[in-house]
Amino acid sequence: MILAVDIGNTNIKAAVFEDTVLVEKFVFVKSNASDEAEKIFQKYTKITHSILSSVGKEQESLFLILKEKTRLLEVNHDFKFPFQNNYGTPATLGIDRMVLAAGAVLQFPGCNRLVIDAGTCVTYDFVDSSNIYPGGAISPGLRLRYEGMHTFTAKLPLLYPEMPQNFIGSSTATSMHSGVVNGLLYELEGFIAQYKQQYQDVTIILTGGDADFLAKRLKNTIFANSNFLLESLNFLYLYTIKK
Template sequence: MILTVDVGNTRIKASVFEGNTALENFIFEKNELEEKIQKILKKFPNCSDLVVASVGSIEKQSFLTFENQLKVHFFSHEDVFPFHNKYATPKTLGIDRMILAAGAALQFPKQNRLVIDAGTCITYDFIDENDNYLGGAISPGLRLRYESLHNFTARLPLLTLEAPETYIGNSTQQAIHSGVVNGFVYEIDGFIDEYRKEFLNFIIILTGGDADFLAKRLKNTIFANSNFLLESLNQTYQYKIDND
């Protein structure tokens, strides 16, 4: 069994895999890390590997405390990946984006793939049908958009995510919801439309914490999977073992 851990900017997600089957998923706060992992290992004592992808601020030592129980691996740019990295600055490409690209390459071979990860930030990552990683885009996620309207203006309130009642907001709160959510959806659909102009045989993978919220609002046909990063982490680790 493999325990995969995704350390994001806001929360930690984890999943226990047996082969390619996810047995159970977990979400917890960063300050709960050691306690939660200990509980997971107690529930799944046959876990032999702990695999970590981190863009957050958790120190490696927090994971290394479990080295006496199982093998710990941190993914880095030095690992082997199932794509050719054509990014102009490959060492600056986030490990989370590399794992998503690897998962797309492994799960959807011989296709053009666009992976959209809607979390704290929204990232777009494109891997062509020849397994070349070409790059993508980064922009603020839904929560950051709400926060920026509040933090950089004098009077706009801080709101939490809510589906707008109409495109025409008839109050300040409804105008914010309309602007943030509809603007976000238009952005994603706009990017997808541009990719479609250039690439055929095309699949779109939507993941991240806001994936389920967004999936039914996009006009384009997508494959939505909020746990795609954890699945990709498991598959990329198995690929590494087979190809080292």
């Protein structure tokens, strides 16, 4: 069994895999990382390997547990990814974005792929059919948009994502919901349209914490998979040990 661990900006996500099958997923806060990891190993005693990626501050105690109990593979910028990285500043490219690009290559071979990760930030990562990664885009996610309006204005309240019933807001709250949610949906549709205009047969993968919330309103045909990063870590591990 393989344990895939993703240390994000907000939470830690982990999943136990049996070959390519996701057996169980876990989400926990960073302060509970050690205790939660121990619980996973107690429940799944057959875990022998692990893979870790991190965009946040590395959790030393979690790292030590994984290193003690498994054969640990830590993903970093020196990792051998299954694509050619043509990003202008490769040392600044987030590990999570590289893992998502790798997952797209390994799970959707031979086509153009656009991975959209709708989390704290929304990241767009493109890999063409020749497995060349030129880059993408980054914008604020739903939560950041709500928090930004509340923090940098005097009177706008702090709201949480809610699907607007009408694009015309009839109150401050409904106007904010329309601006944030519809604004992001229009952004997503616009980016997707641009890629499809320039490239043929683009496979769109939508993932991240807000993927399911947004997927219901997108007009384009997409693969919505909130577990895509964890699955990509697992595929990357299998790819690496086979190589």
